[in-house]
Amino acid sequence: MSQCIVVTSGKGGVGKTTTSANLAVALARMGQKVVCVDADIGLRNLDVVLGLENRIVYDLVNVIEGECRLKQALIKDKRLPNLSLLPAAQTRDKNAVTPDDMKRLVEDMKRDFDWVIIDCPAGIEQGFKNSIAGADRAIVVTTPEVSAIRDADRIVGLIEAHELPEPELILNRYRPGMVHRGDMMSKDDILEILAIPLIGLIPDHEDIITSTNRGMPVAFDDESAVGAAYRRIARRLMGEQIAVPDFTDNASFWNVFKRWMGIKGAQEVIG
Amino acid sequence: MNDLIRRLLGRPAGKSGNDAKQRLKVLLVHDEIDLPPAKMEMMKAEILQVVARYVTIDEDAVTFRLHKDDNRGVALVSNLPVRRVAARA
Numbered sequence: 001m002s003q004c005i006v007v008t009s010g011k012g013g014v015g016k017t018t019t020s021a022n023l024a025v026a027l028a029r030m031g032q033k034v035v036c037v038d039a040d041i042g043l044r045n046l047d048v049v050l051g052l053e054n055r056i057v058y059d060l061v062n063v064i065e066g067e068c069r070l071k072q073a074l075i076k077d078k079r080l081p082n083l084s085l086l087p088a089a090q091t092r093d094k095n096a097v098t099p100d101d102m103k104r105l106v107e108d109m110k111r112d113f114d115w116v117i118i119d120c121p122a123g124i125e126q127g128f129k130n131s132i133a134g135a136d137r138a139i140v141v142t143t144p145e146v147s148a149i150r151d152a153d154r155i156v157g158l159i160e161a162h163e164l165p166e167p168e169l170i171l172n173r174y175r176p177g178m179v180h181r182g183d184m185m186s187k188d189d190i191l192e193i194l195a196i197p198l199i200g201l202i203p204d205h206e207d208i209i210t211s212t213n214r215g216m217p218v219a220f221d222d223e224s225a226v227g228a229a230y231r232r233i234a235r236r237l238m239g240e241q242i243a244v245p246d247f248t249d250n251a252s253f254w255n256v257f258k259r260w261m262g263i264k265g266a267q268e269v270i271g
Numbered sequence: 272m273n274d275l276i277r278r279l280l281g282r283p284a285g286k287s288g289n290d291a292k293q294r295l296k297v298l299l300v301h302d303e304i305d306l307p308p309a310k311m312e313m314m315k316a317e318i319l320q321v322v323a324r325y326v327t328i329d330e331d332a333v334t335f336r337l338h339k340d341d342n343r344g345v346a347l348v349s350n351l352p353v354r355r356v357a358a359r360a
């Protein structure tokens with residue numbers, strides 16, 4: 001059965017687009033047919049994170065207005081033929097799309113894909129309502145900051161009000177060293193407040209920045225510990241029971257030192 | 272420290288910043304005129320077709336790009352080298 005997942009957060013800049021791109025890549029690398037939809041109309045971004053910005057001809061609004069067929073607007077990733085992108089319109093009014101339009105579009109895509117991943121815009125207005133309209137399941141992304149968690153809490157309530165199942169949490173930009181020193185809320189602190197299941201823990205990591213610079217999501221990188229964390233989230237989405245490691249210990253002096261020395265068995269394990 | 276790990280893992284370090292800059296420049300010009308790269312390719316193909324109805328162009332030597340001028344905005348700069356017709360006997 002195909003599934004549509006919306007990746008949302010309330011607050012902007014917490015990692016929805018990064019998460020959407022990486023989960024799409026990770027699922028596609030597992031042989032799943034995946035389409036990733038940029039629902040941020042007017043502020044297109046997912047194309048750049050996926051490195052597909054040079055291939056856009058049509059967009060989501062063109063499809064909804066009947067100016068082209070869905071197949072014409074989908075961009076197939078040449079690195080990973082299982083993965084397609086439906087880009088957002090860059091210069092259209094975001095009210096050009098309604099929740100009913102999105103529902104129909106998602107139903108269409110579910111016929112051809114195993115996974116439809118919707119990258120939701122920030123906020124709780126039209127763009128959010130459109131993004132959740134066709135979703136079967138929601139992932140809430142937050143960072144370990146007061147404002148982000150407050151918005152996440154609000155979003156969890158809205159998702160439940162829309163009769164979606166309980167959302168799952170991705171905690172992004174986690175800094176175990178700071179948690180260790182007591183300068184950042186821990187995973188457990190945050191879970192206690194939000195009270196939804198954790199599906200992934202992603203550290204604040206420079207691999208995200210370099211991979212985004214290149215338009216090559218880190219989930220493609222077999223050497224990256226962050227890439228591995230995204231691939232584990234994909235397996236959890238597929239129903240595998242894999243515990244989310246508590247990697248606070250990774251940041252302890254001895255572990256950092258052992259990794260620095262390149263000692264085997266001291267690889268970073270995260271999320 | 273991360274550099275050391277990277278070197279140990281044999282991964283290239285650095286220079287993704289430059290990739291980012293190049294990609295961004297292209298992106299901003301196309302955004303400014305609301306013409307995505309793939310659509311520009313379509314326009315190019317159409318223009319070449321029209322020109323080819325009148326003269327023979329050397330397709331391999333064609334250049335076609337957007338040029339961003341500091342004060343005058345974006346210009347489409349193209350060079351379509353025309354093949355000389357063989358001298359008639």
Ligand SMILES: Nc1ncnc2c1ncn2[C@@H]1O[C@H](COP(=O)(O)OP(=O)(O)O)[C@@H](O)[C@H]1O
Pocket residue numbers: 009011012013014015016017018019045122172173174202203204205206208209212
């Ligand atoms: N785990 C992370 N480590 C480092 N930088 C990150 C991480 N997650 C996101 N970022 C950076 O944060 C910024 C916002 O991320 P983005 O995915 O665009 O957020 P959103 O879609 O929620 O607005 C981007 O510059 C991204 O590269």
Ligand SMILES: [Mg+2]
Pocket residue numbers: 016017040045119120121
């Ligand atoms: Mg975004």
